[in-house]
Amino acid sequence: METLLTEIRYGVRRLLKHPGFTAIAVVTLALGISANTTIFSAVDSLLLHPFSFANQDRLVVVFELNRAIGTVRGSVSPGNFVEWREHNQSYEELVAIEQRAFDLSDGSTPQRVPGYRITEGFFQALGVKAALGRTLLPEDSEPGREQVTVLKHSFWQQHFAGDPDIVGKTINLNRKQFTVVGVMPADFNYPYNTGEMWVPLVFTPEEKTNRGNHYLRVIGLLKPGVAMAQAQSDLSSIAQRAQLQFPETNSGRGVNTFTIIDDAVRGARSGVPIAMGAVVLVLLIACANVANLLLVRAASRKRETALRLALGASRSRVMVQALTESALLGLAGGALGLLISIWAIDALAHGMPEGFSRFIPGWSRLGINFTVLAFTFGVSMTAGLLAGLAPVWHSLRTNLNDALKAGGRGDSGAGHNRLKSVLIVSEVALTLVLLVGAGLLVRSFVEIQRADLGIQPENVLALQVSLPEDSYQEQNKRLTFYEQLLARVKASPGVIKAGAVSIVPFSSSDRSSTFRIVGRPPFPTGEEPDAQVRFTTPEYFEAIGTGLRSGRLYNAQDNSDSGRVVLINEEFAQRFFEGQDPIGQRLNFGGSEKQAQQIIGVVADVTDDDLDNEVKPTAYSPYAQNPSLTMNLIIRGSHDPAQLAAAVRSETQSLDPHVPVSNVKPLRQMIEERSSPKRVMAYLMGIFGLVALLLASVGIYGVMSYAVTQRTQEIGVRMALGAQALDVLKLVVRNGMTIALIGVAIGLGGAYALSRLLSSLLFKVSPTDLVTFAVVSISLIVVAFIASYLPARRATKVDPLVALRHE
Numbered sequence: 001m002e003t004l005l006t007e008i009r010y011g012v013r014r015l016l017k018h019p020g021f022t023a024i025a026v027v028t029l030a031l032g033i034s035a036n037t038t039i040f041s042a043v044d045s046l047l048l049h050p051f052s053f054a055n056q057d058r059l060v061v062v063f064e065l066n067r068a069i070g071t072v073r074g075s076v077s078p079g080n081f082v083e084w085r086e087h088n089q090s091y092e093e094l095v096a097i098e099q100r101a102f103d104l105s106d107g108s109t110p111q112r113v114p115g116y117r118i119t120e121g122f123f124q125a126l127g128v129k130a131a132l133g134r135t136l137l138p139e140d141s142e143p144g145r146e147q148v149t150v151l152k153h154s155f156w157q158q159h160f161a162g163d164p165d166i167v168g169k170t171i172n173l174n175r176k177q178f179t180v181v182g183v184m185p186a187d188f189n190y191p192y193n194t195g196e197m198w199v200p201l202v203f204t205p206e207e208k209t210n211r212g213n214h215y216l217r218v219i220g221l222l223k224p225g226v227a228m229a230q231a232q233s234d235l236s237s238i239a240q241r242a243q244l245q246f247p248e249t250n251s252g253r254g255v256n257t258f259t260i261i262d263d264a265v266r267g268a269r270s271g272v273p274i275a276m277g278a279v280v281l282v283l284l285i286a287c288a289n290v291a292n293l294l295l296v297r298a299a300s301r302k303r304e305t306a307l308r309l310a311l312g313a314s315r316s317r318v319m320v321q322a323l324t325e326s327a328l329l330g331l332a333g334g335a336l337g338l339l340i341s342i343w344a345i346d347a348l349a350h351g352m353p354e355g356f357s358r359f360i361p362g363w364s365r366l367g368i369n370f371t372v373l374a375f376t377f378g379v380s381m382t383a384g385l386l387a388g389l390a391p392v393w394h395s396l397r398t399n400l401n402d403a404l405k406a407g408g409r410g411d412s413g414a415g416h417n418r419l420k421s422v423l424i425v426s427e428v429a430l431t432l433v434l435l436v437g438a439g440l441l442v443r444s445f446v447e448i449q450r451a452d453l454g455i456q457p458e459n460v461l462a463l464q465v466s467l468p469e470d471s472y473q474e475q476n477k478r479l480t481f482y483e484q485l486l487a488r489v490k491a492s493p494g495v496i497k498a499g500a501v502s503i504v505p506f507s508s509s510d511r512s513s514t515f516r517i518v519g520r521p522p523f524p525t526g527e528e529p530d531a532q533v534r535f536t537t538p539e540y541f542e543a544i545g546t547g548l549r550s551g552r553l554y555n556a557q558d559n560s561d562s563g564r565v566v567l568i569n570e571e572f573a574q575r576f577f578e579g580q581d582p583i584g585q586r587l588n589f590g591g592s593e594k595q596a597q598q599i600i601g602v603v604a605d606v607t608d609d610d611l612d613n614e615v616k617p618t619a620y621s622p623y624a625q626n627p628s629l630t631m632n633l634i635i636r637g638s639h640d641p642a643q644l645a646a647a648v649r650s651e652t653q654s655l656d657p658h659v660p661v662s663n664v665k666p667l668r669q670m671i672e673e674r675s676s677p678k679r680v681m682a683y684l685m686g687i688f689g690l691v692a693l694l695l696a697s698v699g700i701y702g703v704m705s706y707a708v709t710q711r712t713q714e715i716g717v718r719m720a721l722g723a724q725a726l727d728v729l730k731l732v733v734r735n736g737m738t739i740a741l742i743g744v745a746i747g748l749g750g751a752y753a754l755s756r757l758l759s760s761l762l763f764k765v766s767p768t769d770l771v772t773f774a775v776v777s778i779s780l781i782v783v784a785f786i787a788s789y790l791p792a793r794r795a796t797k798v799d800p801l802v803a804l805r806h807e
Contacts, residue, residue, distance in 0.1 A: 008324060015328060022329070025290045028698075029333025029383055031691055032286030034340035035279040037368075037376045039684075041345050043276055044371050046268040050261060050362030052187065054127030055221055059260035060228065062094075062218040062235065066252050073256065076218045078203050079211035080242060080250070084218070085119075087238050090231035093125035093221040097191060098201055101630075103468060103660050104159075105172040109653065112466055112662030113155075113173075114194055117201035123150075125221040126190065132156075133167035133182030136200055140181075146200040149178045153186040155196035173199075175470060175658075191217065192264075192359050211242070211249040219260065232257045252527065264361040270760045271681050277754075278437065278688045281430045283383055285692050288423040288430075289699045290387035294326060295420055296702075323388045330384020331377075338376050342368060351680050355665070356673035359508075421739050424696075424703050428743025429750060431689075431696040432780055436751035437758060438689035439772040441682040444762040448675050451764065454569075454606035455505060456545025457667040460634060461641030462504045463648060464663040467629040471658065475560070478627040481655060486537065488651040489635060494644060497636040499540030500623060502533075504632045505606050506670040507663075515619075517576065518586035518596045531572060531617040533589065535626045541603060543634045544667070551583045551601030558600075559624040566597035570605045572617035587619065597621065632663070641666050681761055693783060700787035704736045705794075725796035729789075736788025737781075744777055744784075751776075 015022045053059060062084070064074035076096070085094045098117040103110050123135035131153060140148050151166070160166050170177045178199065222231055235255040242250040349357075349366045357363045465485065472478050482500060489498045503509045514528040523529065538555050541548070549570060558565050566587060573582045586596040597619075605615040623631065637644050645664045652661050672679075718728065755767040765772075 008328070012328060014325060021293060022332075025293055025329050025387075026332045026336060028286045028289050028293075028695065029330060029380075029387070030336035030340060031695070032279070032283035033330075033334050033337030033376065033379055033383060034344060035282050035688060035691070036276075036379050037337060037341035037372060038344040038348060039272070039275045039279045040375050040379075041341070041366055041368065041372050042268075042272055042348065044369070044375075045362040045365040045367075046272055046360065047265045047362075049365070049371075050264045051190070053190075053260075055125065056127075056260055058092075058222040058224070059125065060220050060222060060231065060257045061260055061263040062220055063256045063258075064214065065254040065256040067254075074253075075214040076216040077211045077214045077249070078207045078216060079209050079246075080239070080253075081216055081218055082203065082208045083242060084235055084238055084255075088231075088234050090223060090226045090234040091220040092223045093121035095119050095122045095125050095219050096201060097122070097217040097219065098215060099194065099217075100199075101466065101662075102173040102197065102199075103175070103466065103658075105175065105658070109649075110658055110660040112464065112660040113196050115149075115197040115199065116191070116195045118198050119201045121221075122198070122219075125219060128184070128188055130182035131185045132164070133180070135182055135184075136198065141200045141202050143202055146202045147176060147178045148181045148200065149173070150182040150184060150198045151180060152189065152196045153184055156183045175468060187364075189358075189364075192361060194359060211246055220257075228257060228259065267360065267677075268362075271677060274437070274757060274761070275681065275684055275688075278434055278685055281434050282688050282692050282695075283379070285427050285430050285695045285699075287383050287387045288427045289695050289702075290326075290329065290383075291389070292420055292423050292699060292702060294388060295423075323385055326388025327381060327384040329387065330380045330382070333383065334376055334380025337380070338368075338373075341376075348680070348684075351683065352676050353669075353673045355669075356676050420703050424699050424739050425743040425746065427692075427696045427699045428740050428780065428784065429747035431692040432744055432747025432776060433751045433754060434685070434692045435689040435776040435780065436747075436755055436773060438682070438685035439776050440755060440758055440762060440765055440767065440769060441678070441685045443769065443772055444765045445675070445678055445682040447764045448678060451607065452604075453505075453671070454546055454604045455667070457671055459637050459639065459641050460544060460667040461637065461644050461648075462507070462632055462634055462663070462665055462667050462670065463645065463661055464630060464632050465500075465652060465659060465661055467656075468658055469629055471656075472629060475627040478629065479624060481659075482537070482623070482627075482631060485651060485655055486539070486633070488655075489633065489648055490539075492644065492647045492651070494637045494639055495635055496638055497539060497543040499543040499634050500537045500631040501540050501544075501634060502535040502623075502628060502631060504634070504667075504670070505544070506667070506674045507632075508674070512616075513589045515587050515589045518588055529576075529617070531568075531619050534618060534620045535623045535628060535631075536620050537623050540634055543636045545636075546606060547604045549602045549604060551599070553601055553603075554622045556624075558622045564595060564597040564625055565600045565622065567601045567603050567620040568599055569603055569615070569618040569620075571615045572619065573602050575617055589619070634667075678761060678763065693780070696780075697783050697787045700736060700740060700784050701790060703739070704732060704788050704791040728796050729792045732792035733785065733788045736792070737785060740781060740784030740788070744780060747780075748773065748777065 062076070063072065064076050064080065065072055066074060078096070081094075081096045085091075088094060096119045100115055100117050102113045102115050104113045105111075118136070120136065120138045120141045123129070129135065130150065133150075135150055136148065139145060149171070151160075156162060156166060163169075166180050167182060168179065170179050172178075220231070222228075232255065235257070239250070239253060239255045243253065345366055345368065349363070352360070352363065465482075467478060467481060472481065486498050486500065489495055503511060511533050512530045513533045514530045516522050516528065538553060538558075541553055551567075553567065554565050568582060568587075576582075577585065582599050582602060585599045587599065588596045603620065606618070607615060633648065635641060635644055635648065642664075649661050652659050718731075751773065752768060759767045
């Protein structure tokens, strides 16, 4: 221990003796370490520990499976869930969750509040307890006793001012009195921070046998000692029996189970590992740069090292001294990198819109914790030691006689120069890989901004209006309300167009239905295709900016008294009517032949929520033929649409003061929220690529400057014998460009192999995009030329007489 402390003190003194070298090395390592710390914080929060449930090692998520139509994570029907729960042998708890919105009335304007209905055992399965009061008990799920609720902590604070006596009080939800029995802890937000309260889910006798309506999310707590495979097999056996007993609803339907963490991280899993790989490359480039700096120092201290070895110092002692010094550099770089990463993590946390990031499990947990600190320490030590390996290897190969004969020149030898060149080649190759990845993601994001999304989102406001079911049971009342509301909205100042739709594009909501084409043989049982289903008013397409491609749009005459009609998108027409005219064809979405809908038009494709290259078949039906309680108004204004929200609320309240307005948001903001993961990835990769380019440029410049210094005498001799400045310039630049071109060639191969991993993150850009590869390669070659040219130009100014006297 005393020897180690001695080496540490000695290493600190030597580093402080050369503050310029030390500062450059520390800053270089800090850039690489801070990048790794920042992204590892995301890995820890989003992939490793998105939850902190007591039972999370035994928690699973259960889906319905139908591979024939491509459904691997399907919602569950009540009938199937009830059978799973009653007949399984593997689960301690099996719980159903239904997302449900509630109208909260407390004497003021009604408020639409998202929440969940849950079957008994939900909180017990997760292993969480209430911060105030209690969670739901089994008796709360008995018919007639289900009007109780547990509140989310933030909702309790914001809406009820953190009232400590809230437990036992009643609140008005959907015009019914619910008793508050508990408030959850501040960090509890499952599922996915999308609900403000939880109430019991009690199935009616009809719902318990309903196998055709799929809307439940199911989680389960495995019994101790039960493996995932056993639980999967257990439910699959039950599902197979249901396929035989209920072929009309369950044919082809199986079960798919995932751990709760695997299910939660599937979105982050595509991007975070790529970012982690990128920062590892940045760290390797930083280590290569510091290794080159240490090699220069090792060459200048070659005679000192030889003298120490000649006087009896062991090679192991020399190695320990060198590695101690590099480890100290790593720890200093880690300390500075940690400070930088605190700022970087905060910037990353705020880089995603709050309206989107709150749905990402673990995002709120981003930050520095003990695990991240331990990782930073480990990376700092590893980076320092890794950077010190090259000079240590060089020192151990020192020939005492040659070193002592070399005098004070600091001759480094051919092997030393080759090692420096190999490190620079590695830097250039790694930098090109990073820059290609960054270029592909940046091009992808640019394509998103320029893409024809099938809508024109500028100056468009979306908002949701929900009618109380008890007051609007008759369809005519629903139609009348929305007709009057839209008429008033269209008459408001600043409104150009206004319509309504059941599901707004980019809202992350979904509704699909299987169908068949009338007049054709039915699809095989269990392989029926499905399509997205939307209900709209006639003015919706003009309001949102979706164009008509053929046929006609429906109008006011397409109502409940006329024939049933439908519009389809281009993808629907191409997939199911290729080479045919779809106009006049009829579709049956599960009803009888009399309910078949005639196709009257084809409208433009609208890019789906994930902004990928896949557009789903979509059918649009007139709202007048399918009136529902909840609709989303789409309002195109002549100016900032947010200014229209107050007028819409006022008109809604004047028609019915019990109708809430919610989810008010400009359509452009919704698109930006959905594209934010791709934007963040593009920014991150762009920053990492620029840092790598900077480090590689400095590395090439440093190597060439050192080479010029080493060859000063040779250059003087050449110029004394008649060499021109241009000849010297070519000599130095050629050496630098040779190193750079080798690095570019290797980097192109690596970039080609690794760019395919980015395909899931790209939008209308090929992973092997020739333009990106060419631009990045040429840019890197130009930077390498500049980094080589500057030392070369200095070499042309060498005075031959001074150079001949150079030692």
